[in-house]
Amino acid sequence: MTEHQTIHFAAYWLPLLGCGVILCSWLAMRSLRRMITARQTTADEQIPTIDAGAAGTSLIHRWDPRFKIIALLGFAFCAVSLHSPRSVLVALLLTIITVSIARIPWHRPLRRLLAMNGFLVMFLIVMPLTVPTRISDTLIIFGDWQLMAFNLRGLELALVIIGKAWCVALLMEPLLATAPLGATLEGLTRLGLPGKISETLLIAHRYLFVFLGEVQRMRSGMEARAFRPGRRWDTLRDLGNFVGMLLVRSFERTHRVYAAMQARGYNGSLPHHHQFRGATSDWLQTMVWLGLGLGLVLADRLHTGGF
Amino acid sequence: MHISDGVLPTTIALGTGVVSLAIATWSAKRSPAEDLPKVAVISAAFFVASLVHIPLGPTSIHLLLPGIVGALLGPAAFLAILLGLVLQSLLFQFGGLTALGANALMMGLPALACGLLFQTLRGQSRKRQAITGAFCGGLGVLGSALILAILLALSGEDFLGVAKLALLAHLPVVVIEAIAAGFIVSFLVRVKPELLEAPFTLRKEQILPDTKPKR
Numbered sequence: 001m002t003e004h005q006t007i008h009f010a011a012y013w014l015p016l017l018g019c020g021v022i023l024c025s026w027l028a029m030r031s032l033r034r035m036i037t038a039r040q041t042t043a044d045e046q047i048p049t050i051d052a053g054a055a056g057t058s059l060i061h062r063w064d065p066r067f068k069i070i071a072l073l074g075f076a077f078c079a080v081s082l083h084s085p086r087s088v089l090v091a092l093l094l095t096i097i098t099v100s101i102a103r104i105p106w107h108r109p110l111r112r113l114l115a116m117n118g119f120l121v122m123f124l125i126v127m128p129l130t131v132p133t134r135i136s137d138t139l140i141i142f143g144d145w146q147l148m149a150f151n152l153r154g155l156e157l158a159l160v161i162i163g164k165a166w167c168v169a170l171l172m173e174p175l176l177a178t179a180p181l182g183a184t185l186e187g188l189t190r191l192g193l194p195g196k197i198s199e200t201l202l203i204a205h206r207y208l209f210v211f212l213g214e215v216q217r218m219r220s221g222m223e224a225r226a227f228r229p230g231r232r233w234d235t236l237r238d239l240g241n242f243v244g245m246l247l248v249r250s251f252e253r254t255h256r257v258y259a260a261m262q263a264r265g266y267n268g269s270l271p272h273h274h275q276f277r278g279a280t281s282d283w284l285q286t287m288v289w290l291g292l293g294l295g296l297v298l299a300d301r302l303h304t305g306g307f
Numbered sequence: 308m309h310i311s312d313g314v315l316p317t318t319i320a321l322g323t324g325v326v327s328l329a330i331a332t333w334s335a336k337r338s339p340a341e342d343l344p345k346v347a348v349i350s351a352a353f354f355v356a357s358l359v360h361i362p363l364g365p366t367s368i369h370l371l372l373p374g375i376v377g378a379l380l381g382p383a384a385f386l387a388i389l390l391g392l393v394l395q396s397l398l399f400q401f402g403g404l405t406a407l408g409a410n411a412l413m414m415g416l417p418a419l420a421c422g423l424l425f426q427t428l429r430g431q432s433r434k435r436q437a438i439t440g441a442f443c444g445g446l447g448v449l450g451s452a453l454i455l456a457i458l459l460a461l462s463g464e465d466f467l468g469v470a471k472l473a474l475l476a477h478l479p480v481v482v483i484e485a486i487a488a489g490f491i492v493s494f495l496v497r498v499k500p501e502l503l504e505a506p507f508t509l510r511k512e513q514i515l516p517d518t519k520p521k522r
Contacts, residue, residue: 050397073404080405081317112400119311123469130468157465164313169400176397196335196343197386203347204354204390208398211355235361236483240490243356243370247379247491248499250352254345261344 004137011143025121032114036107050205051181059285060102061178065187065274067282071289072175078293079167085156087300088163094292095170102174112169120162127161128154181205183274190276199270207257211250218242309392309410310455312403315462323458324408327415331389337382349380350387354394361483368480373414374447374488377422378440379502384422385415409458417450429503436503437493444488445481452477 060068079091099109131154133139140150176184185198222242229235315323338346353376360369377384389411395401402410421443429439452474459470495502 076312076405077317077321080313080315080320115400116311119309122472123314126469126472127465130472131465132467154465161313165311165403168312168404172397172400172404175404194332194335197331197390200335200343200347200350200386201390201393203344204350205394207348207351208354208394211351212358215355215358229361233486236486237490239359239361239370240487241494243359243372243487244491244494244498246352246356247349247375247495247502250348251345251499251502254348257348258344266344 004133004135004139006139006141006149009140009142014142029114029117032110036111036114050176051179051184056103056178058101058103058178060098060174062281063178063285064277064279064282065179065183066190066276067278067286068175068179069184069187069191071286072171074290075293076168076171078290078297079171080164081297082164082300083160083304084300085160085163087296087303088160088167091167091296092163092170095167098174099170102178104173104177108177109170109173112172113166116165116169120158120165123158123161124155127158128152130154131157186272186274187276195269202270207250207253210253211246214249215246218245309395309402310406310413310458312405314466315406315409315458317405319458319461320405320409322408323412324405327385327389327408327411330415331386331411334382334385334389338386342383346380346383346387347390349376350390350394353387354391357391357395361487368483370487371414371448371451371480371484372444372488373418373451374421374425374443374445374484375440375491377418377420377447378425378443378492379422381422381426382419384418385411388415388418413451413454413458416454417447420450421447433493433496436496437489440492441485441489444491445485447488448477448481448484452481 075094079088079095082088082091099106128150131151133149133151134153136153138152140152142150179187182202185202189195189198222238227238229239335343353372356372357369373384373388376387380387389407392402392407392410392414396403396407396410424446425439425443428442429436455477456470456474459466459473492503
């Protein structure tokens, strides 16, 4: 405990640095948000569609969904196993290259990164303060505040976590947006996911947008009756009724939907449409990706010492 | 709150993934094939309900509703929650791809437990059902927070501080969620009480004859 290095700063640096960091991140977030909203096609687009960019012709688009899922999922798991900042950086670079190969408009992956901010910023603040001190650690101490010892190893750990989370988030777009959702799910079924689960997911995805419309309708109804979220107890009662009503309506809708599906010959499974190829190029691409992932993990473990 | 990618060690991420896929398969088997469109529609409804934000002090929280999902769906609740989480991660990147199993366990296990608890304790009167609903609603979130803390703590001593903080941050959510769940159940008792009729009371023999496709 006594051997760790400490860097001392005068106490007034703490509020100064804190404010600086908060201001910078706030400005960055705001400009990013502006950029993303400026790119949106419709104003009320609350839920982005998963497979919006499915019509492209890039290398990733032509990849057989089954192989794509295996390769990118495998790479994602390799990426989250990394420990050293350097290898995470390499993985991040690789995913960025993939997104540009797939020619996905940048506002979509950026939006994913923004969505994770809350959780990740918590790590960035909490980890340096709570990580137990080890011998080789460097602490930053402001003035006499021993309690606020800022551990650089914690900061590094938090940054590595953020990098890994960004990696996977960036991979989601090439993984999902480059084929119709139906094809991706059918690929998953071919790979062994129970067919029931993927079909249910397909139907759930469809009804999401229906219910979102319903919620907006109900909300404008509530607002027309002068509902304003605010005083806690009343708000909770109204929102409880609101959610209850949403459930009642959706249950009633399920009966109608189910009857309609049966009338069209639904017998417990949906028909399959997609043709899968499995050509040499698919195999090759998959091998390249898995090789890259495993190579990164290997290099990472050699670098950090031991598995 | 969901765990995002990159936090859990790969062994835990893979292990929880396998376990939750197994439970989801069990959950899908327990619900007849023809009920799956219903499960799908209900998971969509819960997904949308969880987008509703409630002001709390300077920030706002959104409902998680594991207790209510369990009470309404019984064994199918796990499947519904897994699907909801998949959609959240596919659409918004809430939670993550590799942490999906951990998140499903975190929300799904309390849902199953609370559903069972609700069906055993609920009684007849509206007041009692609302109170039981509130209790289960709060307990569901508390259970999720506990599992979250345990998973984080298992990831290594470095994460203990984060685990404690996450548990602490969930306490106000437990209270809000309990009150909201009480109101939701009370509303359902008044408006459509048959929704609360237990899927847990269905025996497997009662389900089986329906699973054959009608031709």
